[in-house]
Amino acid sequence: MTASQLRSGACLCNAVTFDITVPEAVYNICHCGMCRKWTAGPLMAVHCPGKPIFTNQEGLAWYQGTDWAQRGFCARCGSSLFWRLAENPDAMTIVSAESFDFSEDLKLGRHIYIDAKPERYDFRDDCPRVTEAELLAELGITPGSD
Numbered sequence: 001m002t003a004s005q006l007r008s009g010a011c012l013c014n015a016v017t018f019d020i021t022v023p024e025a026v027y028n029i030c031h032c033g034m035c036r037k038w039t040a041g042p043l044m045a046v047h048c049p050g051k052p053i054f055t056n057q058e059g060l061a062w063y064q065g066t067d068w069a070q071r072g073f074c075a076r077c078g079s080s081l082f083w084r085l086a087e088n089p090d091a092m093t094i095v096s097a098e099s100f101d102f103s104e105d106l107k108l109g110r111h112i113y114i115d116a117k118p119e120r121y122d123f124r125d126d127c128p129r130v131t132e133a134e135l136l137a138e139l140g141i142t143p144g145s146d
């Protein structure tokens with residue numbers, strides 16, 4: 001367990017740059033269809049309890065794909081950056097692990113939406129794998145309740 005720390009990140013073209021507090025150096029991998037379409041692969045991301053402090057947000061745009069969540073990206077270079085709850089956007093941010101300037105020390109926590117993963121790829125780690133239903137139950141969200 002590492003101490004919480006402020007990390008810096010950026011999109012590909014630097015039209016979005018930010019700092020955010022990362023509670024521990026752990027990332028999860030989401031295999032849901034929306035994340036895969038959005039990032040061109042499974043989304044590897046770090047759960048952060050607050051919101052980013054932007055040092056440049058010239059390129060920042062938000063896409064609301066569902067009633068309950070918004071995806072932040074750079075409108076100039078297209079980098080996928082953030083995921084947050086629509087109703088309570090400042091409460092937490094899920095940040096793409098790839099957007100951080102330094103991410104080598106991040107350890108894999110678990111796989112989520114494992115039941116949405118296509119057969120054509122697999123990861124070889126032994127980390128926990130949870131389904132959509134298991135994750136939603138853990139978060140106290142009833143499917144379809146939006």
Ligand SMILES: [Zn+2]
Nearest residue numbers: 011013074077
């Ligand atoms: Zn950019």
Ligand SMILES: [Zn+2]
Nearest residue numbers: 030031032035
């Ligand atoms: Zn996802």
